[in-house]
Amino acid sequence: MSRIHLLSPRLANQIAAGEVVERPANIVKELVENALDAGALHIDIEAEQGGVKLLRIRDDGHGIDEEDLPLALSRHATSKIESLDDLEAVGTLGFRGEALASISSVTRLTLTSHSQNAELAWQVSTEGRDMNSSVSPAAHPVGTTVEVRDLFFNTPARRKFLRTEKTEFSHLEETVKRLALSRYDVAFSLRHNQKTIHSLRPAARTIDREKRVATLLSPQFIDSAVHLDVEAAGLQLEGWVGLPTFSRSQADMQYFFVNGRVVRDKLVAHAIKQAYRDVLFHGRHSAFVLYLWLDPRLVDVNVHPTKHEVRFRDGRLVHDFLFRTLHKALADIRPEHALTDAGGQHARDGVSMPTPVAPAISGREAGEFQAQPRLDWQATPNGGMQTVNASNGAADYAQAFQPQSYDRDRPSRQSIAEQMRGYGQMRGYGEMRGYEDTNKALPDTDSQDMPPLGFAIAQLHGVFVLAQNAHGLVIVDMHAAHERITYERLKTALDEQSIQRQPLLVPVTLHVSEREADTAEQYGEEFLNLGVELARVGPESLMIRQIPVLLQQAEVPQLITDMLGDLLEHGSSDRILAHRNELLSTMACHGSVRANRRLTLPEMNALLRDMEATERSGQCNHGRPTWTQMSMKELDKLFMRGQ
Ligand code: ADP
Ligand code: MG
Numbered sequence: 001m002s003r004i005h006l007l008s009p010r011l012a013n014q015i016a017a018g019e020v021v022e023r024p025a026n027i028v029k030e031l032v033e034n035a036l037d038a039g040a041l042h043i044d045i046e047a048e049q050g051g052v053k054l055l056r057i058r059d060d061g062h063g064i065d066e067e068d069l070p071l072a073l074s075r076h077a078t079s080k081i082e083s084l085d086d087l088e089a090v091g092t093l094g095f096r097g098e099a100l101a102s103i104s105s106v107t108r109l110t111l112t113s114h115s116q117n118a119e120l121a122w123q124v125s126t127e128g129r130d131m132n133s134s135v136s137p138a139a140h141p142v143g144t145t146v147e148v149r150d151l152f153f154n155t156p157a158r159r160k161f162l163r164t165e166k167t168e169f170s171h172l173e174e175t176v177k178r179l180a181l182s183r184y185d186v187a188f189s190l191r192h193n194q195k196t197i198h199s200l201r202p203a204a205r206t207i208d209r210e211k212r213v214a215t216l217l218s219p220q221f222i223d224s225a226v227h228l229d230v231e232a233a234g235l236q237l238e239g240w241v242g243l244p245t246f247s248r249s250q251a252d253m254q255y256f257f258v259n260g261r262v263v264r265d266k267l268v269a270h271a272i273k274q275a276y277r278d279v280l281f282h283g284r285h286s287a288f289v290l291y292l293w294l295d296p297r298l299v300d301v302n303v304h305p306t307k308h309e310v311r312f313r314d315g316r317l318v319h320d321f322l323f324r325t326l327h328k329a330l331a332d333i334r335p336e337h338a339l340t341d342a343g344g345q346h347a348r349d350g351v352s353m354p355t356p357v358a359p360a361i362s363g364r365e366a367g368e369f370q371a372q373p374r375l376d377w378q379a380t381p382n383g384g385m386q387t388v389n390a391s392n393g394a395a396d397y398a399q400a401f402q403p404q405s406y407d408r409d410r411p412s413r414q415s416i417a418e419q420m421r422g423y424g425q426m427r428g429y430g431e432m433r434g435y436e437d438t439n440k441a442l443p444d445t446d447s448q449d450m451p452p453l454g455f456a457i458a459q460l461h462g463v464f465v466l467a468q469n470a471h472g473l474v475i476v477d478m479h480a481a482h483e484r485i486t487y488e489r490l491k492t493a494l495d496e497q498s499i500q501r502q503p504l505l506v507p508v509t510l511h512v513s514e515r516e517a518d519t520a521e522q523y524g525e526e527f528l529n530l531g532v533e534l535a536r537v538g539p540e541s542l543m544i545r546q547i548p549v550l551l552q553q554a555e556v557p558q559l560i561t562d563m564l565g566d567l568l569e570h571g572s573s574d575r576i577l578a579h580r581n582e583l584l585s586t587m588a589c590h591g592s593v594r595a596n597r598r599l600t601l602p603e604m605n606a607l608l609r610d611m612e613a614t615e616r617s618g619q620c621n622h623g624r625p626t627w628t629q630m631s632m633k634e635l636d637k638l639f640m641r642g643q
Pocket of ligand 1: 038072095097099
């Protein structure tokens with residue numbers, strides 16, 4: 001066996017590099033973060049062969065003094081913190097003092113810098129196992145350039161893990177995107193193999209920021225997103241959330257920043273998912289760009305060398321704040337909102353393309369979701385000529401929503417069913433709501449009192465309601481719209497009563513861990529409020545005595561175990577709520593106007609007014625759009641008017 005000895009500095013750094021340098025994208029992250037920490041306002045990134053051959057990052061930050069240059073390349077050397085106290089409230093992106101040392105141990109790195117305090121620029125690089133540095137004079141404006149060549153030239157085993165140039169570059173570009181989304185005040189440019197990929201100017205105003213987001217994500221995202229900015233309990237959440245009708249097959253448009261640092265955090269992901277739960281089509285992913293700001297002392301960023309993970313001191317508070325804020329933002333989306341928001345966008349950009357105003361048909365490109373498109377609008381590339389196809393229309397529709405009977409003998413369901421029937425009679429959509437005279441000429445479209453969704457003019461094949469509003473034509477999927485309205489009413493009705501409990505004839509014993517049993521005891525009150533009575537009957541066993549009436553069909557032990565898991569991890573559980581809502585949603589579907597039912601104009605108008613007043617009315621319970629808009633401009637284009 002060999003004797004114990006110290007590793008050479010290069011080898012020690014190469015080992016450390018294993019944690020942070022996996023591919024060119026990681027190097028870009030570290031170097032751009034250094035530039036941002038140095039106060040740079042312009043950062044240019046150049047790459048060759050996916051960044052494996054060459055990376056050059058140039059900034060106009062404050063630079064490094066000549067005598068500090070050798071230190072910059074050595075491990076555990078940083079200008080950013082001095083004491084443990086500094087670490088607790090770290091305000092810079094870096095602080096570990098090992099990025100440059102790690103990178104220069106596995107590449108050919110030269111750092112050139114001109115300090116703002118100096119007359120001249122200097123250049124440094126390292127050699128040999130001891131990584132001795134040599135400094136020489138150079139020419140460079142104030143700021144720093146780091147040039148990195150031949151990644152892993154001296155660690156061939158690691159080079160084998162690199163992917164194709166294209167893949168490496170796409171990782172690199174994604175990293176640049178995140179950095180560019182984290183600092184709108186900084187100009188970024190990215191070049192690959194001598195070609196400019198991005199050139200982003202500083203963006204001060206909201207519209208400029210939205211332009212940057214549109215460039216980096218997609219214009220469809222920003223057209224179908226709402227901006228929010230909410231502050232409470234020392235937390236601030238700002239940014240854009242995609243409307244539920246703009247969903248993705250993958251979680252590839254989800255950007256979350258904590259104090260300007262991009263993170264992937266389980267707690268955050270859970271809170272956001274929970275907020276979208278009620279409005280997103282199953283298996284689809286939401287899109288968002290969100291910034292959370294809080295006192296840096298309340299979040300620990302020193303959890304992982306790449307700092308992609310964070311730990312919140314009060315995780316429950318953060319979870320609760322995120323969930324509530326987003327849930328409300330999504331609930332508040334109304335037809336009015338979508339119209340003014342998107343309308344504004346059009347005016348700003350002066351877009352002449354037939355971009356729909358409503359959220360519903362936007363975002364068709366790039367594989368975005370449009371569930372069951374019943375109308376197909378296609379623009380030919382040359383002339384804006386469009387065709388309209390009615391596909392799987394009335395027939396499927398009627399079939400899909402044939403009246404179905406459900407078991408009325410079950411008391412639990414019956415009470416809901418009754419409520420619903422009562423509701424149906426009460427609302428009836430036969431009532432007049434001040435729009436009684438159907439034969440009267442439609443009100444002036446310019447008039448101030450034109451409601452957002454306008455007034456009904458006709459019904460199409462028993463499926464769609466056509467209406468005229470200030471912008472043009474509104475098309476409503478009447479079943480989907482009514483379903484959402486019914487569902488929201490049922491939820492409110494149930495929220496106002498407490499959840500009814502029912503004793504189990506044969507109580508169920510549940511084997512759990514001791515921690516879970518403790519949790520069950522601790523949250524006894526919460527469980528009761530949700531309709532679940534649990535008793536501890538041993539160190540590792542619980543007895544389920546009562547369950548919510550609504551859930552008597554559910555796989556109760558599984559549900560309770562999952563809830564305990566949620567409580568342990570996040571301090572809250574919405575499973576009963578989610579389950580309950582699923583049931584309500586099914587019922588709402590049965591309780592809603594079916595296709596092929598003729599509605600009178602007053603009935604249609606009543607539906608439109610209800611949509612305007614109902615939370616989340618832009619999508620049906622399954623996340624499909626309930627209505628869409630075709631503006632006069634788009635209609636003109638269809639007929640090539642004024643061209
Ligand atoms: P850290 O960022 O954790 O401090 P690094 O190894 O990334 O560690 O950088 C070491 C030091 O080099 C930094 O603390 C900083 O003082 C200096 N430095 C690195 N890059 C730059 C830059 N682009 N501009 C100015 N100073 C820099
Ligand atoms: Mg650094």
